[in-house]
Amino acid sequence: MSIFPxxxxxxxxxxxxxxxxxAHLKDKHLCPLVKIGVKDPKGNVTMLFEDHVVAFPEENENKEVVPQKLKYLNKNTPLLVLASYLEGACKREKLVEILTNIQAGRHYYFTYNVPDNAPLGKYTLVSEVHNNGNIKYSKTHLDDHFWVEKIxxxxxxxxxxxxxxxxxxxxxTPVKIVRCFINSEGCMKTEMEAFEMNPNETKxxxxSTGNTFLLYxxxxEIVPLLEEKPIHLIKNHEILLVSKSPELNYLMKKDTDEAFSLTSxxxxxxxxxxxxxxxNSLSKKExxxxxxxxxxxxIKQVRL
Incomplete structure (x- = not known):
C-alpha cells in the first residue's frame, strides 16, 4: 500500500x-471480503472500505500467432505511487514483476480525513482480505503507517x-531550521540544519539577527521563530508591474482596465x-x- 503524504x-x-x-488467478474467480481502515494512536479504527471485490482469472494463453490485443484497461497510476513501489534497489527481474503487477492489478484509492482534534502520533493502516476463512494482510504492512504532527x-x-x-x-518529528540574513550586497543568504525532535521534547x-524559521x-508547515506571531505583507502576484522609467511605475489588474500609478x-x-x-516593521508613513x-x-496580509 502507498500513503500520501x-x-x-x-x-x-x-x-x-x-x-x-x-494476475495469479487461473481457471477460477475470486470474491473476497476486503477491509481497509485506519487505526489512530489511541487504538480507534475508522473503516474506509468494507466490501466484496470480484476478480476474474486470466485469459488462457493462445499459442497461435495472432495480433497482440489489449488485456487490461489503462491504469492512470500517479507518479508518486510508482515511486513508492520502486523505492530502494531492485534487481531487473523484481522490477519487471513490480511493473507487471501495477498494470495487471486493480488500483483503489481511499481518503482519510484527519479530524481537527485528532490525536498526534503514528496512524496504522488496516488491510485485510478475507477468503474462505483465511486472512491475507498487506505485503507492505511494516511500512503502512503515517504520522500526524505538531510543533x-x-x-x-x-x-x-x-x-x-x-x-x-x-x-x-523531523524538523529543519532556516536562518536568513541579508549580506552587504543586499542578497539573501541562508544557514540550514535538519534534525529530529524527540517525543514531547522542548528544545x-x-x-539569527535576521529571520529564523522552523519547518516541519x-x-x-513553517513556524517563524519570533517573539510575536507576525503578520507578513505580500504583493498581489496577479497584478502586473509596468515600469516606463524609474519614476513612472504602474500596476495593472488583469481582466480589468484598472491601473494604478505608484509614487516612489x-x-x-x-x-x-x-x-x-x-x-510591525513599517514606519508610520509606510x-x-x-x-x-x-x-x-x-498588497495582502498573510500569516506563515
Whole structure:
C-alpha cells in the first residue's frame, strides 16, 4: 500500500492507495471480503472500505500467432505511487514483476480525513482480505503507517537570541531550521540544519539577527521563530508591474482596465512586500501607504 503524504497535520486529508493484484488467478474467480481502515494512536479504527471485490482469472494463453490485443484497461497510476513501489534497489527481474503487477492489478484509492482534534502520533493502516476463512494482510504492512504532527513555538528570549519550541507528538518529528540574513550586497543568504525532535521534547534553538524559521511536516508547515506571531505583507502576484522609467511605475489588474500609478514611496513598499516583510516593521508613513494599497487589493496580509 502507498500513503500520501506520510506526514501530515490535524484537519487535513490523507490518500491511501491499495493494489488488488489478480494476475495469479487461473481457471477460477475470486470474491473476497476486503477491509481497509485506519487505526489512530489511541487504538480507534475508522473503516474506509468494507466490501466484496470480484476478480476474474486470466485469459488462457493462445499459442497461435495472432495480433497482440489489449488485456487490461489503462491504469492512470500517479507518479508518486510508482515511486513508492520502486523505492530502494531492485534487481531487473523484481522490477519487471513490480511493473507487471501495477498494470495487471486493480488500483483503489481511499481518503482519510484527519479530524481537527485528532490525536498526534503514528496512524496504522488496516488491510485485510478475507477468503474462505483465511486472512491475507498487506505485503507492505511494516511500512503502512503515517504520522500526524505538531510543533509549536512556546517562548522567545530575545536578549539571549534563543527560541523554545515544543514537539506535541509522542513520536520523533523531523524538523529543519532556516536562518536568513541579508549580506552587504543586499542578497539573501541562508544557514540550514535538519534534525529530529524527540517525543514531547522542548528544545532551545539559536536565532539569527535576521529571520529564523522552523519547518516541519515535510517542510509544508513553517513556524517563524519570533517573539510575536507576525503578520507578513505580500504583493498581489496577479497584478502586473509596468515600469516606463524609474519614476513612472504602474500596476495593472488583469481582466480589468484598472491601473494604478505608484509614487516612489509606494513603489518601494511594493518591492519590499515579498512575503517576509512584517507589518510591525513599517514606519508610520509606510503604514499609511500600505492601508491605501491594501484597500485596492495591491498588497495582502498573510500569516506563515
Amino acid at each position: 506520510k506526514r501530515t497535520i490535524q484537519g487535513t486529508t490523507v490518500t491511501i492507495h491499495w493494489n488488488f493484484n489478480t 509549536s513555538l512556546i517562548n522567545v528570549k530575545k536578549e539571549e537570541k534563543i527560541a523554545m519550541v515544543y514537539n506535541h507528538s509522542k513520536e520523533k 532551545s534553538l539559536s536565532i 511536516n515535510e517542510e509544508r 514611496e509606494a513603489k518601494e513598499l511594493w518591492d519590499k512586500a515579498d512575503g517576509l516583510l512584517t507589518k 503604514l499609511e501607504i500600505f492601508k491605501e494599497m491594501e484597500a485596492e487589493g495591491l
